[in-house]
Amino acid sequence: MAGHVNSLHDQVAQQLRDQIFAGELSPGAFVDETRLCEQLAISRTPLREALKVLAAEGLIRHEPRRGSFVNEVTEQDLDEIFPVIALLEGRCAFEAALQATDADIAALEGLHQQLEGSAAQGRIPDYYAANYAIHEAIIAMAGNKWLAQVISDLRKILKLARLQQLNAPGRLAQSLAEHMAIFAALKARDAEGADAAMRTHLTRQREALRQLARQSKSRIAAVSTEHDKSGVPT
Template sequence: MSKNIQIASPALYQEVAARLRERIYTQDLKPGDAIDEQALAAEYGISRTPMREALKVLHAERLVVLEPRRGCFVAELKEQDIDELFPLMALLEGRCAYEAVKKAKPADIRRVEELHKKLEKYAAANDVDKYFEQNCLCHELVQKLAGNYWLERVINDLRKFLKLLRGRQLQLPGRLQESLSEHRMLLAAFQNRNPAAAEKIMHDHLVNQHAALIIFDREKKNKAV
């Protein structure tokens, strides 16, 4: 005799963590910002207990930093973090592109083409924010088409840190068009069913993002002096 098994809904603190995570990714809560636990709890109409539990989750993910006697702050990627993260992501996403092209069916390639059309649209409008969001969707689709659980697991864990940067390298003059050109080459690799080319293009795409970010941050610091 089978029993009815009730599936528990997500705990309140998990829902709160998801909302805060999204606010961090969209930079409604910016890197380095202090998180007012009491104000946020009041805003969401909850007690401070689920808010604290949510912040513990984000702290475990390294999206926020809990400092004794100082409070909670949105995490900031240091220069060393960035220098270590991008080359690793270049290797992983390059492999993703290789496997995605190797396994892609005609319908999959059409999906890549449809997403790419929106990249072209936002680049033409010089809409950096929309381009960044669409760029993320393109990378996530390549990852999904790769169909490699282990790659997906590792990349998902690391990608959340790249999202903290909010694609600020795209603000460097000329970088948006360079990025679009790289995506055009990636699309061609899909259409030509060339996994090796796709791997190199995606790898170099991440390396170029890193280089552009270094230049952008250096110029920003120089202007601030």
């Protein structure tokens, strides 16, 4: 019976994760337990167990007497997370360079060809997909389950922020160049070079996101100024 309850609350946690990442439960949204119980045809117990799991992952926060809310990722959160994930993924690249077989490198080469093709044609969704597959392949090549687990946890928080760093001007070409540098180091079995190239890649992602945030603030300020001048929304 315990196994059934466990598997049920794991399933519920995954359904809620999917809703959060799809934007159906948006950042800051109140988690309506009654509605979710009806929607998922479950009792309160597995739902509350699932919410505890998501709270431990940082996707949900519980406020006494108010209930549960979807977490919001702030610029400060991103400033704190990116240096950590850069170190962790850099270490993965280091270990991957030492562990990689010729077959691993050949598979990675195919993924980089997909990445190049997507960049050349400006297919950003395909680029994101190939980019994700490359990061996952490097983590798998490293073969360190502890690194993989911590990176996975941090990635969930970053996914919550719905980041679109490739929308920053020039970022697509820059990102591709960074990936090719990481791949060249892995192919040469240069562990320290792979580590440094991966850390540079993640650090520049954060810089691109800062650039987008500044542009967004400038646009909002311009609209606000225009509104003040005209007295009507623009």
